[in-house]
Amino acid sequence: MSTDEDTDQEELLQRLLQHFLSSDDLNELCADAGLPVLIDSNGQPVYVREAVSYDDAGVMTLNRGVVIRLSDGGELQLTIVTSRHPVSPVQIRPPGTRA
Template sequence: MFDDPADEFGEYAHEEILQGLVRSLLTSADLDQLCDEADLPQLTHDDGTPVTVTSARVYRDAGVMTLDRGVWLELSDGSVFGLTVSIARRPRDEVTLRRG
């Protein structure tokens, strides 16, 4: 029997999927490579080595006390960022989920 993706994501499917994509993107390649691909300058330490993402966890796994969905990023330079995924409008039509 196949698992129903709707069971995994529930009514917050858009937010859950987007937070998963952001987390995956930021852990699948080096930050300097992502900056190059986006034609952005690279973040570097004083010694010239690239700043890296040392941790990218969804808010729930990072222990962030919020009901929002998002990704908690920790960088090698000591900085920490929370990227919140918030919905401004729900879809007009029903959306179904399917595995790729």
């Protein structure tokens, strides 16, 4: 990750969203959240076919974000933009370690 505080936060959230959307079925996520399930024209639940970072998807922007490609052919983008910088510098703790 970068040493710039806001970029660290943006990159972490981008990677977290990408993991979250790639690790479970969309219909299960909707059911867990108490939301309706999207159904395609064949009556099948719509699922996330792919969730990739803007960099990997070739999106021409300086922002961080995730491109979500759905099984029904739909494609959505989630953009992460820093609207306020941290009050103090953030630190990065490696996974699996405790404070």
